[in-house]
Amino acid sequence: MRQKYTYILILFLTLGFVSACDDDDDVEIGYTATYPLSGDWTVTLSLETAPGQFEPLADHLELLIYNTSENVPTEVWIDDHGNIDDFKVKTPSDARARTFGGSSLTNENGDNQISIANGQVFLDAVRVNEILRDSIYFQLSFSDDTTPGTVYHVYGHRSTGFE
Template sequence: MKFKIIPILPLLLSFVFLTSCEKDDPEIDYMATYPVSGDWTVNYYVENDEGELEEVANHTQIIAYNTSANVPTEIWIDDHGSFWDYKVKTSLNMTDLTFSGNELDNEHYESKVTITDGKVIKNGTKVNGMQADSIYFRVSFDDDEEPYGTIYHAAGHRSNGFGD
């Protein structure tokens, strides 16, 4: 009986080559704006005459992401038209995970947007039994007609893909 070594040799050499190579996987770093950056599910509220918050929109999407400079001092906030159709670049403080800006240029159409009291709280809420980061900010629009100057409260959590 003749043993054929030829077909086994390439397989053996491939195995030796693959196991002997050391992988130089670089560490994957988060962007400079993480954990503020990400996909967020938010509800919008307005304050009524009694000072209570009434919901005006629910389960809308906000995306917060780094600018092309990838610095920890500015971030894009973009709702992709899920509530008001705004996209603004606002200042960011990564030390306390806060963001805000007055009369910011809306990149989607000509208008001004003001964001105040923006804050991300790590592990600030539970969503479907899982711990999640939470987000809160106030937003107003210079083209809001009724009543002009309405301040909307946006509150929500990091989207987790589990039916949030």
């Protein structure tokens, strides 16, 4: 009789574990209001030396763009985590048009101001490791640059997670 209860207990425990491991196939992953602007980007920082000629200053830099606490499509945080000039700015954006930028933006990580112009995300625009990735481009300038008026060009792709 005791063996019968042991088998019944094992059966109920097995059924309990199986039902707890239900598939989440019907769960839809949502995005923030700032997608497709938001994400982890791998970028190159360049300086235009002549019209159409760019000198890369640094590449494979990480840049993060993410939603503000309001989670609205009209503003994003751009954070370089010290990879370019240690800046973090909140800038106007239009997530539908995939554009962003603003002038004299307050740098949360310093005493200078940042200007971002012509910010744009292009969907499936580049092939990285045989995978189509989104591309990003914007112009960047700093109020405390040693050469006032210097405009840096930042371009790259959505990070793949690969080296």
